[in-house]
Amino acid sequence: MTDVKPMRADARRNYERLLAEAKRAFTERGVDASLEDVARSAGVGIGTLYRHFPTREVLLETLLRDRFDTQAGKARELLAAEDPLDGLYTWLVGFGTASGAYRGLTELLADAINDPGSALHASCHAMQEAASQLVDRAKEAGALRADVTTRELLLLLHGASWAGTHLPGERGMERLLTLVFEGLRAS
Incomplete structure (x- = not known):
């Protein structure tokens, strides 16, 4: 077991500013936002960004970790739902919202599940396991x-999440997922 040294106060501030600026940049411009701009907006050099987050995917995984942990917990709760299909639907809407947080993220997640070397792979695998149980x-x-x-089902969700951004209103993904789900019901 390795001891993890606590961050110095200035390093912790830089880390938190980088996360805040990355979240803002990814929300405004998508996952391809310039990491140089993120570092500049956080008031640090690009080397500092890369010391904390060696790749774009590590940065994204850090930003998404809480959302995905919440989704895994929600899946465990929904396993007890009275209507299992409603439980699955509810979970998919939540995961679709989390995975559609940034433009371009759904494509990265769809690729990461097949790439064990991706920093997002473990999170994607955990979401696939949660969905499998439901x-x-x-x-x-x-x-x-x-x-x-x-x-x-997850690929359909990613497609609905992407396509939903092209519909007017805030609930485009949910509307498309509802349409898809009607065709998935057992007869």
């Missing part, structure tokens, strides 16, 4: 088509 429960209850796979 999918299995809905299938066992006879509420979800037996031929639907978790991977297909």
Whole structure:
């Protein structure tokens, strides 16, 4: 076991400013926002950014960790939902919202699940496992088509999340997911 040294106060401030500026930049300009601009806005050099976050994906994973941990907890709660299909739908809407936080993120997540070297892979795998439990429960209850796979469902969610950004209003992804879900119900 390695001892992790606590950050100096100035390093902690830089770390927090970098996260705040990255969140702002990714929200405004998407995941391809300039990391140089993030560092400059945080009042540090690019070397400081890379010392804290060696890659863009490490930075994104740090920003998304709390959201994804919340989604994993929500999946555990929804396993007890009275209607397993409603539980799955509720979880997918929450995950779709979390994974659509930044323009371009859904594409990165869809790629990261297949790339064990990605800093986002572990989080994506955890979300796939959470979804699998909900999918299995809905299938066992006879509420979800037996031929639907978790991977297909997550790819549909990513597609709905991306396409939903092109619909007017704030609930585009949810509207598209509702349309898709009607076709997934077991007959």
